[in-house]
Amino acid sequence: MNFQLETEHIQIRETVRKFCLNEVTPNAEEWEKNETFPVDTIKKAGQLGFFASSFPEEYGGTNLGFLANVIVAEEMGRASLGLACCLNMQSGTCPMTILLNCNEEQKQKYLPGIISGELLGCFAVSEPNAATDVAGIETKAILADDHYLMNGTKMWITHASVFDVGICFAKTDPTQRHKGLSAFIITSDMPGLTGNPEKDKLGVRSSDTGEIVFEDCKVPKENLIGEEGQGFKIAESALTYGRANIAARSVGIAQAAVDSAIQYANEREQFGKKIGFFQMNKQIIADMVTNTEASRLMVYRAAWLQDQGLPSANESTMAKFFASEAALQTVIGASKIHGAYTYSSEYPIARLYRDVMLMTAGEGTSNIQRIIIANNALGWNK
Numbered sequence: 001m002n003f004q005l006e007t008e009h010i011q012i013r014e015t016v017r018k019f020c021l022n023e024v025t026p027n028a029e030e031w032e033k034n035e036t037f038p039v040d041t042i043k044k045a046g047q048l049g050f051f052a053s054s055f056p057e058e059y060g061g062t063n064l065g066f067l068a069n070v071i072v073a074e075e076m077g078r079a080s081l082g083l084a085c086c087l088n089m090q091s092g093t094c095p096m097t098i099l100l101n102c103n104e105e106q107k108q109k110y111l112p113g114i115i116s117g118e119l120l121g122c123f124a125v126s127e128p129n130a131a132t133d134v135a136g137i138e139t140k141a142i143l144a145d146d147h148y149l150m151n152g153t154k155m156w157i158t159h160a161s162v163f164d165v166g167i168c169f170a171k172t173d174p175t176q177r178h179k180g181l182s183a184f185i186i187t188s189d190m191p192g193l194t195g196n197p198e199k200d201k202l203g204v205r206s207s208d209t210g211e212i213v214f215e216d217c218k219v220p221k222e223n224l225i226g227e228e229g230q231g232f233k234i235a236e237s238a239l240t241y242g243r244a245n246i247a248a249r250s251v252g253i254a255q256a257a258v259d260s261a262i263q264y265a266n267e268r269e270q271f272g273k274k275i276g277f278f279q280m281n282k283q284i285i286a287d288m289v290t291n292t293e294a295s296r297l298m299v300y301r302a303a304w305l306q307d308q309g310l311p312s313a314n315e316s317t318m319a320k321f322f323a324s325e326a327a328l329q330t331v332i333g334a335s336k337i338h339g340a341y342t343y344s345s346e347y348p349i350a351r352l353y354r355d356v357m358l359m360t361a362g363e364g365t366s367n368i369q370r371i372i373i374a375n376n377a378l379g380w381n382k
């Protein structure tokens with residue numbers, strides 16, 4: 001067993017960390033306050049190859065592997081979770097769906113643009129009446145000659161009002177649940193498609209989130225991914241990667257909370273002593289540091305398994321469940337250390353507090369991860 005990162009993993013971590021220290025951390029608070037979508041920074045990250053590690057060279061990838069991808073996600077999540085939300089669209093669920101399920105022409109057409117940051121991606125499942133219940137979505141895509149006529153509304157979609165190309169799930173047979181679900185490539189220039197941003201969110205305000213409305217939108221027949229009825233399987237194929245990616249972002253935000261709490265505990269004095277001296281605060285800090293490290297190990301293991309071509313879906317699910325809940329508790333712990341200053345914009349803790357809730361909801365809530373993990377343990381998912 002070897003817990004040592006390879007040289008290329010250490011290098012990419014250092015490169016991303018430096019990029020974040022120079023280009024992200026100094027702007028993170030301002031972006032959140034003003035709801036600025038940092039498109040130039042995202043494009044620059046793409047040009048530097050930060051989205052490309054899980055992809056083969058023939059599609060513009062660097063082939064560094066999935067461990068490199070989660071290291072990037074961790075570092076970006078540490079600097080700005082809002083910015084890091086772009087990762088699933090540029091290097092996770094969106095392009096992974098294309099890599100794993102699309103034909104050669106579709107891969108050549110879209111993958112190089114997405115993983116270089118030239119094209120912004122999206123992955124649209126959730127709707128006003130269905131999110132956890134994926135098979136209950138109501139958007140319809142009905143075949144009419146050489147196209148599908150798409151009608152419906154997607155909600156809470158990352159990059160809804162800025163994307164260029166994305167994956168959208170719709171019912172080709174509305175009488176069925178899972179078996180009626182199909183996956184499509186959509187592009188923002190399709191007539192009948194409108195993306196509207198959701199403003200004034202609680203957190204990750206620098207990430208574009210919103211609704212995508214389809215009104216008699218003509219989606220070319222060749223944009224169907226795979227065959228009709230394969231949508232659920234296609235969604236699941238990419239979620240393994242998406243879950244490890246969001247787990248890594250959870251490690252990043254937890255580490256940011258640890259960093260801030262430790263700095264504060266070494267500065268702030270009460271009763272004539274640094275507050276880190278008090279045993280109750282030490283307990284909080286010990287829990288935060290230990291849970292963050294345990295999360296990191298789970299995420300790295302899930303990514304390593306993927307890089308070895310070994311089964312990793314259950315490990316990604318466990319990593320996502322553990323790391324997102326641990327991040328939530330770690331941010332709460334850090335806020336206890338900061339006391340009243342949790343409410344101040346002088347420290348990043350207020351931003352971390354607003355952002356962290358997304359980690360336990362995105363890519364499936366903790367309840368759903370628990371159900372999957374338990375069903376696997378019980379042998380019911382076979």
Ligand SMILES: Cc1cc2nc3c(=O)[nH]c(=O)nc-3n(C[C@H](O)[C@H](O)[C@H](O)COP(=O)(O)OP(=O)(O)OC[C@H]3O[C@@H](n4cnc5c(N)ncnc54)[C@H](O)[C@@H]3O)c2cc1C
Nearest residue numbers: 123124125126131132156157158209361362363364365367
């Ligand atoms: C900032 C942001 C960005 C997002 N980006 C995207 C995106 O890019 N693409 C996308 O498709 N979606 C996106 N989402 C949506 C996200 O994936 C959903 O919020 C998430 O799947 C949960 O859905 P919901 O919030 O509608 O909760 P619901 O499905 O309404 O569930 C509410 C609660 O009930 C629980 N619950 C529901 N069913 C069960 C059950 N059977 N057993 C036990 N508990 C259950 C859930 O765990 C949850 O706690 C985003 C959301 C946010 C906030």
